[in-house]
Amino acid sequence: MTFLTTGLGAHIRSASIHGKVRGGEHSARSVLFLIALWLCLFVAFGVLLTLIITTLIDGFSRLDSRLVTEYPASAPERAGLRPAILGSIWVIGATALLTIPLGVAAAVHLEEFADRKKWFNRAIELNVQNLAAVPSIVYGLLALGFLALLGVQNKNIVIGGALALGLLVLPVIIISTREALRGVPLEIRQGSLALGATPLQTVWRQTLPASVPGIATGAILGLSRALGEAAPLLVLGALVFVSFDPNGLLSGYTTMPIQIFNWTSRPQAEFHELASAGSILLLLILLAMNGLAIFIRNRYQQRW
Amino acid sequence: MSTLTPVGGSALLPGRPAVSLRSNRPRHGETFVRFLLRVAAILTIVITGGILIALLVPSIEFFRTVSVFDFLFGDRWAPRFADASFGVLPLVTATAWTSGIALLVAIPLGLGAAVFLSEYAKPGLRKVLKPVLEILAGIPTVVFGLFALQFVQATVFRGLFDLDTGAFSVLAAGLVMGVMIVPTIASISEDAMSAVPLSMRQGSAALGANRMQTTVRVVFPAALSGIIAAIVLGVSRAVGETMIVAIAAGGQARIVTGPLEQGQTMTGFIANAALGDSRVGSLEYDTLFAVGLLLFLVTLLFNFISIRFVRRFREIY
Amino acid sequence: MPTKTRAASYTTGSDQKPTIHFPAEHAERSAALPTVPNAIIECKDVNVYYNAFRAVTGVDLSFGSKEITALIGPSGCGKSTLLRSLNRMNDLIDGARVEGSVTFQGEDIYHKEVDAIEVRRRIGMVFQKPNPFPKSIYDNIAYGPRVIGLKASNMDDLVEEALTRAALWPEVKDKLKQSAFGLSGGQQQRLCIARTIAVKPDVILMDEPCSSLDPIATSRIEDLMYELREDYTIIIVTHNMQQAARVADRTAFFTALASEETGDRTGLLVEYDLTKKIFESPADQRTEDYISGRFG
Ligand SMILES: Nc1ncnc2c1ncn2[C@@H]1O[C@H](COP(=O)(O)OP(=O)(O)O)[C@@H](O)[C@H]1O
Numbered sequence: 001m002t003f004l005t006t007g008l009g010a011h012i013r014s015a016s017i018h019g020k021v022r023g024g025e026h027s028a029r030s031v032l033f034l035i036a037l038w039l040c041l042f043v044a045f046g047v048l049l050t051l052i053i054t055t056l057i058d059g060f061s062r063l064d065s066r067l068v069t070e071y072p073a074s075a076p077e078r079a080g081l082r083p084a085i086l087g088s089i090w091v092i093g094a095t096a097l098l099t100i101p102l103g104v105a106a107a108v109h110l111e112e113f114a115d116r117k118k119w120f121n122r123a124i125e126l127n128v129q130n131l132a133a134v135p136s137i138v139y140g141l142l143a144l145g146f147l148a149l150l151g152v153q154n155k156n157i158v159i160g161g162a163l164a165l166g167l168l169v170l171p172v173i174i175i176s177t178r179e180a181l182r183g184v185p186l187e188i189r190q191g192s193l194a195l196g197a198t199p200l201q202t203v204w205r206q207t208l209p210a211s212v213p214g215i216a217t218g219a220i221l222g223l224s225r226a227l228g229e230a231a232p233l234l235v236l237g238a239l240v241f242v243s244f245d246p247n248g249l250l251s252g253y254t255t256m257p258i259q260i261f262n263w264t265s266r267p268q269a270e271f272h273e274l275a276s277a278g279s280i281l282l283l284l285i286l287l288a289m290n291g292l293a294i295f296i297r298n299r300y301q302q303r304w
Numbered sequence: 305m306s307t308l309t310p311v312g313g314s315a316l317l318p319g320r321p322a323v324s325l326r327s328n329r330p331r332h333g334e335t336f337v338r339f340l341l342r343v344a345a346i347l348t349i350v351i352t353g354g355i356l357i358a359l360l361v362p363s364i365e366f367f368r369t370v371s372v373f374d375f376l377f378g379d380r381w382a383p384r385f386a387d388a389s390f391g392v393l394p395l396v397t398a399t400a401w402t403s404g405i406a407l408l409v410a411i412p413l414g415l416g417a418a419v420f421l422s423e424y425a426k427p428g429l430r431k432v433l434k435p436v437l438e439i440l441a442g443i444p445t446v447v448f449g450l451f452a453l454q455f456v457q458a459t460v461f462r463g464l465f466d467l468d469t470g471a472f473s474v475l476a477a478g479l480v481m482g483v484m485i486v487p488t489i490a491s492i493s494e495d496a497m498s499a500v501p502l503s504m505r506q507g508s509a510a511l512g513a514n515r516m517q518t519t520v521r522v523v524f525p526a527a528l529s530g531i532i533a534a535i536v537l538g539v540s541r542a543v544g545e546t547m548i549v550a551i552a553a554g555g556q557a558r559i560v561t562g563p564l565e566q567g568q569t570m571t572g573f574i575a576n577a578a579l580g581d582s583r584v585g586s587l588e589y590d591t592l593f594a595v596g597l598l599l600f601l602v603t604l605l606f607n608f609i610s611i612r613f614v615r616r617f618r619e620i621y
Numbered sequence: 622m623p624t625k626t627r628a629a630s631y632t633t634g635s636d637q638k639p640t641i642h643f644p645a646e647h648a649e650r651s652a653a654l655p656t657v658p659n660a661i662i663e664c665k666d667v668n669v670y671y672n673a674f675r676a677v678t679g680v681d682l683s684f685g686s687k688e689i690t691a692l693i694g695p696s697g698c699g700k701s702t703l704l705r706s707l708n709r710m711n712d713l714i715d716g717a718r719v720e721g722s723v724t725f726q727g728e729d730i731y732h733k734e735v736d737a738i739e740v741r742r743r744i745g746m747v748f749q750k751p752n753p754f755p756k757s758i759y760d761n762i763a764y765g766p767r768v769i770g771l772k773a774s775n776m777d778d779l780v781e782e783a784l785t786r787a788a789l790w791p792e793v794k795d796k797l798k799q800s801a802f803g804l805s806g807g808q809q810q811r812l813c814i815a816r817t818i819a820v821k822p823d824v825i826l827m828d829e830p831c832s833s834l835d836p837i838a839t840s841r842i843e844d845l846m847y848e849l850r851e852d853y854t855i856i857i858v859t860h861n862m863q864q865a866a867r868v869a870d871r872t873a874f875f876t877a878l879a880s881e882e883t884g885d886r887t888g889l890l891v892e893y894d895l896t897k898k899i900f901e902s903p904a905d906q907r908t909e910d911y912i913s914g915r916f917g
C-alpha cells in the first residue's frame with residue numbers, strides 16, 4: 001500500500017500552486033476522489049496480477065519439458081502440448097499469409113487512392129470499423145458456413161481455422177496499416193511524384209517501406225490476438241484429440257488455447273494444473289510477441 | 305557533353321515539343337494493381353455480406369420450423385431434447401447477467417483508471433501504465449476463463465466465502481469478464497479525455513476549480529461522447545465474449561434469476577453446441593446460426609452506436 | 622469601452638480595404654505585358670480554384686526558356702498555387718481545379734490525353750521544406766532515374782554528375798550510403814535539387830526553396846540556380862525580394878485582393894517584366910509599394 005500514500009503526497013504537493021480557494025486540492029472530497037481513482041487502478045491491476053500469480057502457482061509444477069514434447073493423453077502426467085503448439089504455428093502462419101497481404105492492400109487503397117467523398121468508400125471505412133468489433137465466434141460461424149458451402153466434410157483443417165482467424169484479424173491489420181501510412185508525411189509523396197514517379201510507384205517504393213515498422217507492429221499485435229483466440233476454432237471443431245503433428249494446410253489440428261480449454265473442462269485437478277502450465281506458456285509467447293511489437297515500434301519507427 | 309542536359313531543351317523547335325507529353329505507354333500494370341487494391345478493400349464489404357448470408361440462410365431454415373415469436377419470447381431452451389423447445393430467453397438472461405455484472409465492474413474501474421491516467425498521472429507513470437494496460441488487454445480469454453473457474457469460483461466463492469453456489473456461476477464469469485474489458489474501456493476513454501484541449505482545463509482552473517471539479521465538470525462532459533463510445537464497445541465485447549462464459553458460467557440453459565446460479569449464454573451455447581458434431585442442414589446445425597444471427601445483430605447495433613459517438617467526438621475536436 | 626475600440630478598428634479596416642473590379646483590372650494589366658521571346662511555358666487566363674474558392678484569377682504569363690523567373694508577392698496571393706498548376710501537382714489536392722490554358726512547349730498540359738506523370742517528369746519541383754526520402758544519399762538521387770526507367774549506362778556516374786551539378790559532391794562523396802537525414806538543411810535542399818536534375822527535366826519549379834535555410838546556405842543555392850540556368854528553365858517563388866533581384870531574369874508580382882461580393886481574397890498578377898524594370902521603375906503603384914516595403 002505504500003505506493004498509494006506516496007502517490008497521494010506527491011500529488012498534493014504538486015497541486016499547491018492551484019491555490020486553496022473554496023474546495024481546494026486538500027478538501028475531503030478531492031482526496032476521496034483521488035483515493036477512489038487509485039483504488040480503480042489498484043483493483044484492476046490487482047486482479048490481473050492475481051490472475052498471473054495464481055496461474056503461475058497452479059501451473060508451475062507442470063512447466064517442464066514434457067509440456068512441449070508430449071502429445072495429449074488420458075493420463076495427465078504423460079500429457080503435453082506438442083501437437084497444439086505445432087497446430088498454433090501452422091494456423092497462425094497460414095493466417096498471416098492470408099490476412100497481411102489482403103489487409104495491407106485494402107488499407108493502401110483506402111488511405112492512398114480512395115476518394116473519401118464517395119459514399120461507397122465511406123461505407124467501406126464504416127464497415128471495417130464494425131468488423132473490428134464483431135464477436136470472434138461469429139467469424140467461426142462464417143467459416144463454418146463457407147466450408148459447408150464448399151462441401152468440405154471435415155472442417156477441422158488448418159486452412160479453415162486460418163480463414164476464420166484471418167477474417168478476424170483483417171480489420172486490425174487494415175486499421176493499423178492505415179495509421180502507419182498516415183504517419184508518412186505528405187512531402188515524401190509529393191517529392192516522389194514531382195520526379196515523375198507514378199502514384200503506385202510512390203506507394204510501393206516510398207510510402208509502404210516507410211510504414212513497414214508500423215505495419216509490422218500492428219500485424220504482430222493482430223496475430224497475437226489470433227494466437228490466443230479459441231472461440232472461432234471451437235465452432236470449427238478444433239476441439240479434438242490430436243495425437244499427430246499437423247503437416248499441411250489440409251491437416252487436422254488443435255491449437256494451444258483449445259487444448260487449454262479442453263484440459264479446463266476435465267474434472268481432474270491434474271488437468272487443471274496442466275491447463276495452467278499451458279496458460280503460462282501461452283502468456284510467455286504472447287508477452288514475447290507484444291514485446292517484439294513494442295520494440296519494433298520504438299526502434300524502427302521513422303521520426304520525421 | 306553532359307548527360308544531364310534536358311531532353312527537350314536543346315532540340316527545341318518553337319511550339320513543338322521534342323517529346324510529347326501524351327503518354328505513349330499506357331500503364332496497364334499500374335491500372336491492374338490499383339484494381340486489385342480496390343478489390344481487396346471491397347472484399348471487406350463482401351465479408352460482412354458473407355457473414356449475413358452465412359447466418360441468414362440456415363436461420364431462415366430454422367425459422368421455418370420454429371416461429372420467430374417462439375424463439376424470441378419462449379422461456380425454455382432445450383434444442384436437443386425429445387420435446388425440443390427453442391425459446392432463447394434463458395440464453396438471453398444468462399448473457400444479460402454476465403454482461404451486466406461485467407459492466408458493473410468494468411465501467412467504474414475503466415473510467416477511474418482512464419481519469420487517473422489522463423488527469424492525474426505524471427507523464428512517466430503514464431508511459432509505463434498504458435503499454436502495460438495494452439498487454440493485459442491481450443491476455444487470452446481462455447486464461448481468464450480458467451482463472452474465473454478455478455480461483456474466483458472455486459477458491460474464493462466456495463472456499464473463502466463458503467457461498468451457496470455450484471461449480472459455475474454467472475457472477476464469477478461476469479466479474480472476470482469485467483476485468484477483461486477494463487483495458488478496452490480505459491484505453492478508449494483515456495484517448496477521449498486526453499483529446500480535450502488543455503485550454504478548457506486552464507479555463508476551469510482559472511475560475512478557482514480544483515482538479516477534481518475540473519475533471520468532473522469540464523473534462524468528463526467534454527469527453528462524454530468518446531466515453532459513451534468506449535462503454536458501448538465494452539457492452540458489445542461482453543455480449544460477444546465466449547471462452548470465459550463457456551468455461552465458468554456453466555452449461556445449463558435456464559432462466560437465470562440470481563448471480564450465483566449457473567447459466568448458458570448465447571455464445572456459450574454456440575461454443576458448446578459446436579462441440580457435438582451436428583450435421584449440416586439438421587435443425588441443430590441451423591439453431592447455431594439462428595443464435596449467431598441474434599448475437600450478430602445485437603453487437604452490430606452496439607457497434608454502430610459506438611462508432612456514431614466516436615464520430616461525434618472527432619467532429620468536436 | 623470595448624465596443625468603441627471594435628468600432629474604431631472596423632472603420633480603419635474598411636478604409637484601407639482596396640476596392641477592385643476584377644474585369645477592368647484584368648484588361649488593363651494584360652495590355653501591359655511584355656512579350657517573352659522563346660517561351661517554354663505559357664499561361665493564358667489561368668484561374669485556379671479550391672472547390673468554390675478562387676485562389677488565382679486570370680493569370681497570363683509566359684516563362685522564358687533557360688531563364689530564371691521569380692514570382693513574388695504577399696503571402697496567400699496564390700504563388701504556390703500557380704506554381705503547382707504548372708506541373709499538375711494540383712491534381713493531388715482534393716478539390717483543386719485549373720481553368721484556362723497552360724502550355725509546355727506549345728502543348729496544353731491539361732489536355733485529357735496528356736499524362737500528368739510525364740508532365741511532372743519534364744517539369745520538376747523543389748519544395749519549401751527540404752524533403753529528402755528516408756533513404757541513403759545515393760538512393761535519393763538514383764530514385765528518380767529508376768522509377769522513370771531512365772536508361773543510364775552507369776548509375777554511379779549519373780549520381781556523381783547530379784551531385785556535382787548541385788555542388789554537393791565534394792561534401793557527400795564519402796558518405797553516399799549514409800542516410801540523407803544526416804545532412805544539414807541546406808545540403809538536404811541541394812540534394813533535392815540534385816535529385817530533380819537526375820531525371821533530366823526541362824524546367825525546375827522551386828517554391829521558396831530557401832525559406833528554411835540560413836543566409837550562407839541560401840547564397841549557395843542562389844549560386845547553384847545561376848549555374849543551372851545554363852541548361853534549365855527555373856521558376857522560383859520567393860518571399861525574399863533581394864533574392865528575386867539577385868537571381869531572376871524576369872519577375873512577376875502578384876497580389877491578393879478581396880472580392881467585393883464575397884470578401885474572399887483571390888490572387889492576381891499585377892505586373893510582369895524584366896527584374897531590373899520591376900525593381901527600378903515599376904509601372905504599378907502596388908508593385909512599388911511592395912518593393913519598397915510599404916505593403917505586405
Ligand atoms: N490545399 C488547399 N486547399 C484550399 N485552399 C488552399 C490550399 N492551398 C492554398 N489554399 C488557399 O489558396 C490561397 C493561396 O495560397 P498559396 O498559393 O499557398 O499562396 P502563397 O504561396 O502565395 O502564399 C490562400 O488563400 C490559401 O488559403
Ligand SMILES: [Mg+2]
Nearest residue numbers: 700701702828
Ligand atoms: Mg507559398
